Amino acid sequence: MLDLQGYGPRLIEGAGVTIQLALLSLILAIVLGLLTASAKMSRSWLLHKIATLYTTVIRGVPDLVLMMLLFFGGQMALNVATDALYDRFGVDWYVNLNAFAAGVLTIGFIFGAYMGETFRGAFLAVDEGQIEAGRAYGMSDWLVFRRIRFPLMMRHALPGLSNNWMVLLKTTALVSVIGLSDMVRVAAEASRATHEPFVFLIPVALIYLAIASVSEWIFARLQKRYNVGFGGH
């Protein structure tokens, strides 16, 4: 029997942190990705440039460095701003950038850039004829987006989305380095304290594999759904 030497509950808590962190970052990344894709396809020169700068810089710098910059530097920037507020107006207002929030923000921000590329490619792959057909039916812009553009886009975006999600999931491990008690950190702490690295690290590795396998299954189902009406038998 696996003897977790009293660290069991904290490991489970840590797994919860990992999953929450991954899901919240995913949502943020999708939102940022859609915005970036729209900015890149917009006619505005400025929006296009900003979006390009964002995706280029993010994809050129290691996640860990960005995370530390945002976590440590972001705190300091907020601090300067709120201190000025306090000194000038006596407003004691402040924002707590805890490790979890910093983790969600950074990971979401990083993967927003990757999602942006995925969505852009997918939007471009949508057959314009279908959109025109929708318009011809008198659908509103929003209805066209919801009923036609989005489902068609998703079909093209899903493989990239699934790939980004798998990378994102593994990236969450890095938050352990900036001090968030995700399952990797708990496992590393426990290994050091008990001198039994395998007992803690291997189960955590297996949890990652399990989450990855479940996600694969879910994405396969989704792909099937969005493929309805294309190819098949």
Add this chain to the structure above:
Amino acid sequence: MELMTWFTELLEGNLIFTPQTLSYYWDGLVTTTQLVFLSLLAGLVLAVPLAIGRSSRHRWISLPIYAYTYVFRGTPLLIQLYIIYYGVVFVDGIQESIFWPLLREAFYPALIAFTLNTAAYTTEIFRGAIKATARGEIEAARAYGMSQSLMMRRIILPSAFRRALPAYGNEVIFMLHASAIASVVTLMDLTGAARFVYARFYAPFEAFLFVAAIYLCLTFAILYFFRFLEKRLLAHLKPA
């Protein structure tokens, strides 16, 4: 000499970017480059036979390789690094063995972890490329009476390498970025240098923006190198 004076003057009055901290960044650059280059090289050497094995029709060859790539691609590199760095210590007799002087340094456990990781990704990249070999090419080779191994060497692998190039370029960049975690096991790579400067001077922007700029330059260098390579190799493939 004049350059030196200019340099000293530039640094004067700057508390953070002193010659000492800059030398940390420089050493960090050397460590990062060594780590990434060596692990990619070793990973590549491992990946070619593994990819061939992975494409084999014999399940007893392809299945274990698949298990290896699945595990290494499905778990965070950080965990792999921890397992190897802390794990090697607990292998019986390792501290008396001839490998200990190497494994004792943080560099080699990190190198092993990075190599195994990139080999897993590269194996899958090559396997995809091998699988995508045009049927016609294989049939033509068969018609010439080529043996399986000759066909692999002369026909399949060369064209697979070319097809794999863009994906492999991404893998190289990925490894560069992934190597940032080496600082977690005390290695003074680029990120390690930045963390040192940050902790000593409480200067997150200076420490991390500077290192981010270095990584950005390295990324672009790799990107352009692969673009150049693709142009050359794919130009050769283009019909006249």
Add this chain to the structure above:
Amino acid sequence: MKKLFTISILGAALVAGTAQARDYDHVRFGVDVPYEPMEYRTPDGELTGFDIDLGNALCEEIGITCEWIVQEWDGIIPGLMSRNYDAIMSSMTINDERRQTVLFSDPYFTPPSAWFAPADSELEDATEASLDGKTIGVQRGTLQDNYATDMFGSVASVSRYSTADDMVLDMQAGRLDIVFLDYPVGKSTLLDSESRDYKVVGEMITEPKEYFGDGFGIAFRQRDEALAERFNEALATLQDDGTYDEIYERYFGDDE
């Protein structure tokens, strides 16, 4: 930045009468664990240690509640600045470099630093000659890190760790020749450990002051002078009425 600063000063002058530090009835302490016996966690996650017990006793004396927030050492001062917590009580040595950023309480504990090596090590003292080519372990961003880096960084290789635990593990694994730590921490994690024998190398070190400062203090934001004063008074009370000694005994009881 300069402009912002000027504006802030102007602003501060304008509102000088109204701007005042908050009255705390609840104080959040930032703490870096594990750093046994000063602060560490039991396997079920509960925080304990000299700092924790003393901090709780101080809060009780003042009549406020307190809570502990775990923060990795290299981000502990920025965390205070951004009000993730209101004070740091985490074996932080008072020195001039930090005084520029934070406000310290009176020192509540003054440990020396010491070098630790395996008992069978040939190292007898820590000098430039003896440490030549050796690997020194320190915790990143500590005063021991600064001292070792500046004194021996050119002859020895300095390995920096996020927590003292990582370092101790690597010492046990044989990756480090020698580590440089607060003496009480080295004593509890190395000298008192069962797995292997360790020794103190050379003298205990408390000088020069520019590195080793004036003992451990509680760090506050500069503006929280009133709060620091309340803690100083409470500390004096606890030192007089024997509570301090009682807590000291709990963690350093078998010390000479």
